[in-house]
Amino acid sequence: MDDHTVITEKPDLYAALRLKEFRYYMGMRFFFTFGYQMQAVIIGFHIYHLTKDPLALGLVGLCEAIPSIGIALYGGYVADKSEKRGLLMKIFITVFLCSFVMMLVTIPQMHAYVPANYVVPVMYLMIFGIGIARGFYSPAAFSVMGQVVPKALYPNSSTWNSSAYMTASILGPAVGGLIYAFFGVTVTYAVIIAFILVALCFIFLLKPIPARFIPKENIVKSLTEGVKFVFKNKMMLGAMSLDLFSVFFGGAVALLPVFANDILKVGSEGLGFMRAAASAGAVITMLAMTRFSPMNKPWRNLLIAVTGFGTSIICYGISKNFYLTLFFLFMEGAFDSVSVLIRSTIMQLLTPDEMRGRVSAVNSMFIGSSNEIGAFESGLTAKLMRTVPAVVFGGSMTIVVAGLTYLKTKNLLRLSLNEINEQRA
Numbered sequence: 001m002d003d004h005t006v007i008t009e010k011p012d013l014y015a016a017l018r019l020k021e022f023r024y025y026m027g028m029r030f031f032f033t034f035g036y037q038m039q040a041v042i043i044g045f046h047i048y049h050l051t052k053d054p055l056a057l058g059l060v061g062l063c064e065a066i067p068s069i070g071i072a073l074y075g076g077y078v079a080d081k082s083e084k085r086g087l088l089m090k091i092f093i094t095v096f097l098c099s100f101v102m103m104l105v106t107i108p109q110m111h112a113y114v115p116a117n118y119v120v121p122v123m124y125l126m127i128f129g130i131g132i133a134r135g136f137y138s139p140a141a142f143s144v145m146g147q148v149v150p151k152a153l154y155p156n157s158s159t160w161n162s163s164a165y166m167t168a169s170i171l172g173p174a175v176g177g178l179i180y181a182f183f184g185v186t187v188t189y190a191v192i193i194a195f196i197l198v199a200l201c202f203i204f205l206l207k208p209i210p211a212r213f214i215p216k217e218n219i220v221k222s223l224t225e226g227v228k229f230v231f232k233n234k235m236m237l238g239a240m241s242l243d244l245f246s247v248f249f250g251g252a253v254a255l256l257p258v259f260a261n262d263i264l265k266v267g268s269e270g271l272g273f274m275r276a277a278a279s280a281g282a283v284i285t286m287l288a289m290t291r292f293s294p295m296n297k298p299w300r301n302l303l304i305a306v307t308g309f310g311t312s313i314i315c316y317g318i319s320k321n322f323y324l325t326l327f328f329l330f331m332e333g334a335f336d337s338v339s340v341l342i343r344s345t346i347m348q349l350l351t352p353d354e355m356r357g358r359v360s361a362v363n364s365m366f367i368g369s370s371n372e373i374g375a376f377e378s379g380l381t382a383k384l385m386r387t388v389p390a391v392v393f394g395g396s397m398t399i400v401v402a403g404l405t406y407l408k409t410k411n412l413l414r415l416s417l418n419e420i421n422e423q424r425a
Helices: 020-051 054-081 084-105 108-112 116-148 151-183 185-205 219-232 234-249 252-263 267-289 298-318 322-350 353-368 370-385 387-408 417-424
Strands: none
Touching: 020 054, 020 084, 020 116, 020 151, 020 185, 020 252, 020 267, 054 084, 054 116, 054 252, 054 353, 054 370, 084 116, 084 185, 116 151, 116 322, 116 353, 151 185, 151 267, 151 322, 219 234, 219 353, 234 298, 234 322, 234 387, 252 267, 252 387, 267 322, 298 322, 298 387, 370 387
């Protein structure tokens, strides 16, 4: 053989999937996300059906965001110092109970005990409870993934993990909308509860995951340590900030029930497909990224993706055709998935094992709840300036945020993934 011949091995696209514990983790994430996304679309459509008020849709997001943000740092601290499987079980049982109560109040026979005018407040209360559980879920789930996958496989596992999430996000809204249309809201909640129970079974299959962090100082100092770590890391902080503001102003997906019901006249079935369209774009793009990675120039690609995300929102807002709207929502999901993959890979690579819960908690405060706060912003602006102008405003502000970020971070555009890893130092 010629001495100058170079033999290169193709990367194993299924490397992370060969790990049994990672498959259990993905099963848990898939079925929980499936039920959660079903619930999100049904809650929005049902509450709008009862109130006919777009601001009520914004309040759905606010009721979940307030407790999620308020408890996030403590949730990260608990996730770091706790056995992860047991913590996830407690979280899922809480979500199960809240969903069960929401199912009960939709049963006509229960109206003798829960008057119709109390249904929406009870649902808001249960959403608040789910928000508390979510404040613990994100740090716990992030910590589990970091400990069941070797560091060398983080980029591959992030792609498959995001693909599982997006696939469930496609099927959940579509199935939820169809079940709601044909069988009603109560049956839909029963199916949601079944998916949560399946996710709980996958948690049982996981091996116990002990804590790698034993607090040696008071809780305030431990929490502050996680916040300081994020704010000292320029790349991590920049990615979180960019996503925070873009999602805040781009939270127009919360107004989809208004478009489905009042503008496009497609009902709950159409709403399910509209919710699924964005997820379809995301999962197809995720699968494509297993072969064509955006990590060669992550920061440049992140800014392009956020700009495309804002442009898609503007186009969806002004569209009057259902199928054209589906296309723009598809593109919105495609661009968003690039942002999700880049950000999650950076976080996994740069976060020490003993700080995963607390760093994830900070990320949750930046990004996880920005979706719900963005939903409130969209609902409020829709109340003040009507639905279509509110969506166009949100998309335009997202592009402005990307432009300002570009002007302030030009020196990061040429960095490769390896060079980004050096930012930790």
